[in-house]
Amino acid sequence: MAEAADIQGISHSPARRWLRRTASVILGAPLVATLLAGPAVPGAQADEASKAPSGSSTVDVTLDSLAPSAPVKGDTLTVSGTLTNRSKETVTDARVDLRVGPRLFGRTSIDTAAERTGYVPGSDPAAIGGKYTLKIAKLPSGITQNFTLSVPVGKLGLDDAGVYQFGVSLSGQTSRVPYEQVLGIERTFLPWQQNESDSRTRITYLWPLIASAHLTAETGSDEQQTPVFADDDLAAELAPGGRLEQMVSLGRQLPVTWVIDPDLLAGVDAMTKSYRVRVGDTTIAGKNQVVAKQWLTQLESAVADDKVVALPFADPDLASLAHRGKNVSGSLSHLQNATEVASPTVETVLHVKPSTDFAWPVEGAIDPSIVDVATSAGAHNVIARSDSLQETGGLPYTPSAARPIGGGTTAVVADYRLSRAFEGDMSNAGNSTLAVQKFLATTLALNDQDTDDERSIVVAPQRMPTAAQAQSMARALHALDDERWTQPLDLVDAAEAKPDADATTRVPGTSQYPRKLRSQELPTQAFQDIKATQASLDSFRVILTQPERVVTPFGNAINRSMSTSWRGRPLEAQQYRDAVRTYLHGLTNEVQLISKSDVTLSGRSATIPVTVQNKLVQGVDHLVLRLKSDNATRLRLNDGSAVAEKPIRIAGGHSQSVKFDASANANGQVQVRAQLYTEDGTPYGEEMTFTVKVSEVTPTVLLVIAGGLLLLVLAGIRMYTHRKRANADGPSGGDGGEPEQPSDPTPDTGPESGEPSGTGEKVDR
Template sequence: MAEAADIQGMSPAPARRWVRRTAAALAGAPLVAALLAGVAAPQAQAGGASKAPTGSSTVSVSLDSLTPSAPVKGDTLMVSGTVTNKGKETITDAQIDLRVGPKLYNRAAIDTAGERTGYVPGSDPYPIDDKYSETIDKLPRGGSREFSLSVPVSKLNLGDDGVYQLGVSLTGQTNRAPYDQVLGIERTFLPWQSEDRDSKPGISFLWPLIASAHLTAETGSDEQQTPVFADDDLAAEIAPGGRLERMVALGSQLPVTWVVDPDLLASVDAMTKNYRVKSGDTTVAGTNQAVAKKWLTALEAAVAEGKVVALPFGDPDLASIAHRGKNVSGTLSHLQTASEVAGVTVETILHVKPSTDFAWPVEGAVDPSIVDVATSAGAHNVIARSDSLQEDDSLSYTPTAARPIGGGTTAVVSDARLSTAFQGDMTKAGNSTLAVQRFLAVSLSLAEQDTEKDRSLVVAPQRMPTIAQAQAMARALQALDDDRWTRSVTLTQAAATKPDAGATTAIPRSSQYPKRLRSQELPTQAFQDIKSTQTSLDNFQVILTQPERVVTPFGNAVNRSMSTSWRGRALEAQLYRDSVRTYLQGLVNEVQLITKSDVTLSGRSATIPVTVQNRLLQDVDHLVLRLKSENATRLELNNGGAVAEQPIRVGAGHSQSVKFDAAANINGQVQMTAQLYTQDGKPYGEEMAFTVKVSELTPTVLLVIAGGLLLLVLAGIRMYAHRKRANADGATGEDGGEPEQPSDPTPDTGPESAEPSGTGEKVDR
């Protein structure tokens, strides 16, 4: 018995108490029934899903608070929580006990203890002294009761430094089982270190500032180009008590590496000035400038030491690009641009120079194509995770995070257990407490590993932690803040640590990429949509005299279209891409040809006007208007050609009428087409078709013309004869003179007009 007590980390007093309880159980029921109540009873109820829990699952035990999380000598451990009776009977003569031990020597033992459910005699530790317990006379069916246990650490009889099991149990009786039995238990871990360590692994904790996209591609027509937000949700996140406000407030007190999406900074910076928010079919003025300024000021102070990593602008989904987008032309160039503007954006807004050579695939899952895409954009370090880049059994310890994977690229491998410790619902105090204790336990077990090597560990949590998750992470880091068994390092320092020679450097095959993550990726169609938008933008910007007013907002919107934040939100992602493309097409259509009606020629030669309208708020240039006759034999342009073109420049908000010379040879109808082109020969906008009617060169007209010519000839003969007689009369002394000639007739053409042609219009000759 003494040997057993020593193994379980218990004093002689608890051992005597256990003997008394066993004797009581022998008096009231068979020993087997007492010991196996926690195992056999649930099995007996397996056939009835509607039946209430029994055995050691009868009572739910929640550990809502455990302080200090990692005690030292002289501390008093305080554990509080709630017990709830889930069974069908009232529980009487109950006692809540604290159980400590045994020591868990590695991470596998921690995992096993954490997965165990129900009371397991022989595996679970014995209760400590009764004086640190709490009694409950009666706990009715469905009833709950808060508890609080307090015990000096010196009374826990902890031995060597390491991780110990810590449990809280409720022992009681029911009418059907009138003997002491464990009716509920919850386990956690107690990290214990009594002496300072000589060798401490470094730990780099990433603190992500990332949000979903809120800015649209739209801007106001004013000189400042007032930005337009899709909603005002970002203001709620940065306002006091909001998720991002809490992230900054908590992170400012912690030794972390800030991982920032520059798009978030740009969006908040836009909110510090005038901005608009969509509201139905219109927009309203944004009112959260003060909130935005306060958040940026707080963040700038928090990152003043310069531990900042900038992701590519918009946090593009590297896996989606690698698996679905890289074969769509232009996609990789967007990623390159997003990487190039990242550093400038962060430095301009936060006044600190960030590191820009880190890529962070979703959940650290990598394959060769993801690594290739990441490095193509300039990253030299890829943040992976140990459940993706898994170790073999060649090492007896967890190697340092840095792993050379070829081509000058380093995989910075985060620890999967530590990185996923705070996922799930942390709003429940019990979940949060367990997560903190497990994180500390795992980190201590890593520090306890038998190696003198200089190691750096990396923790890469979820990209957008909730407030409760961030608070839990902060509590865990605060417990390590005094360098108990780890030391704080930046991500850059972790990546530069000398790699372990035996650590794996083999990147998993593409077929090993998790199906769950692959199903969340952006589809290939998304990248084709982006390509279509970029093509329209390229054609549009070449005609603008101020292209930067369009290129910048649309370029940023294209980057947001590839964001990791769209995972699991396929419909919202599609709607965002559609809104960008629709808005751009609307701007493109502001420069167009005004539709013409049929044209009637008033003579053999004429000018045909075509009007170009510019409803943009900037001039357009570098356009060519091309007019084409489908029948040059009947109607030719510009001295004999079938096609004529002229360069175009149209002022903001104006229309420009362009005139083409035309000559009619044969009467009838001729189909004409007008089309705008950019100077590099690409069509711009829709082609416009209209008809020219050559209707005045009829036989009657020709007869009239011939008759007129005949009359002129006859008049000339008459004038010659008359002059000859006059000369003869002059020779005989008779007076004579020239007959007075009539003046030129009134011109039959009107002045040229720059207005568009009307219905049945006649064009100038």
């Protein structure tokens, strides 16, 4: 029947069609899966194999140490490092070789060699071989193995003085590649200068002591004004092994120029005494006085015979001021103040007189506006960098750092390659070794450049090097101790050195300022916040009897709000500014008017008391309390005007009640406003308003009241007289006479006298 139906074109029912399709899918699914999965497996395996390390990237070779860094004849060069098999196969029949390449000429060739990765036959030199090879039978997958090789310098084949490429390679074979090949290589540089060079490059190395802000504007109410720190992180940097401790202990042995933020000295000096640390909503006593004292003692000893350059207090961000802040009135005055307090701070703490004639924009990037701001506070030298003030004259050598850029200003241009040599993770021994060797190679290449002029090169590293970065910098500088091709020079002398007449002196335009650095600048709102805080401080200081207790900590905090250390930390910067403003607002509110309830005034005149409270520790003065009636027709004050004023002077922790005379002319309610002002007319604090209800008594009412009082008096007199008469008409004495009746009239004459009457006196006859 089904066949007949098919022949006749009769269609199946929907249920039957669904069953047939479902069965087809179920039966065909395994076949489809097999077909799809079959060719996919080899493809996946091929992709995985292609991603596996191969060739000279099979084994990762690192150089953890190379000593000596700048060998001389007779030395033995010792190289240590690690080998890590990154492939999935075991390396067999391996050996570690040393390779010394041909001499490199110029800084560009050094940069090119440093960027090369992998082994290139024909370009990379042959191995030294012989007994200066380390054999390794097997290096399993994922395993790391240490190695050490030593070779006399005389076996390296070094000829003329200069920079040579130096490499360590591992050769071996794997099951997939069963023949010997180079499976890993690491390159570095070997400076070779047997004797002192005929001319030596003078190197100025800046050694920065700068830290982020830790001190707050808050101080204790005690006589010493105990400082309050936002945290105790500074103590960790000062402790043995900490970043700042390493900077001092290493720097004291180096020929460097110390570049110091005076705010750091002020903070550490505050830690040597009693201090508090904020924890949540409270503070606890700080306990790191010994650490702070030891660090300051070591620093004072370290800088005693060295040149010290003091940056403006708290290291203000010059680029942010130039690009965002100078259009906000008053911003540049903070830079002036920060510069003025720099030298006294350093002299007080370290007992040395620093130079304050240098400005250091972030990463040495400058434009005309930055130069203008940098020199506005009196600096005549701006520390720039050669990737900002770039050479355009095609000089075949690196010119001296000093460049006159007009207006009596000198740009001290640091070499950007040397300045950035120790950025990155220097806690990795391999990174540190490569950085040290490249630094030394670059300085030797500089000295070998074709010029007869004696040059001075400045190195301006990152502002806040880590402990590991500082250790790497120190290793590199110690390698130059014998002064074979360099000699040290301090920053002041470098700025005064004779400039190269052919060097570029044109300051790049504002549009050429690096976009990345511009994105890290403080926003315009930051300077508006600072302006508002300064305005509040100015209003507050004039009423204080001891303004220095407030002006100094808040002035320093405002300078910290502009610090370069806030770059890359916009949220923390905003929180710091908010904390300063909030604390100042809280102090200003300690001097306030006490809220007053409505006053009812009965009669034509009365006094209105207003209370001013001072909860500060110190007294306040130079304040005026002004009372103003909104309706002078109904209520007048003091001398009959709508406004009355009285001076305010209150001791710390006290209140004062000030009384104003008031006179009413009509009934009703009057709004009265009370406001404190400074003597120059600036409002201080919040205005207080209250209502005076006037109930005036009219003349008619007074007449009625007076008439009533008169009637009461007359009634009292009548009652008194009546009682007196009643007493007089009572029983007489014991003479037996008849008693006088109450109705009898009182005699209107007295008894006759025998004396002569006086003149003008009326006498009865």
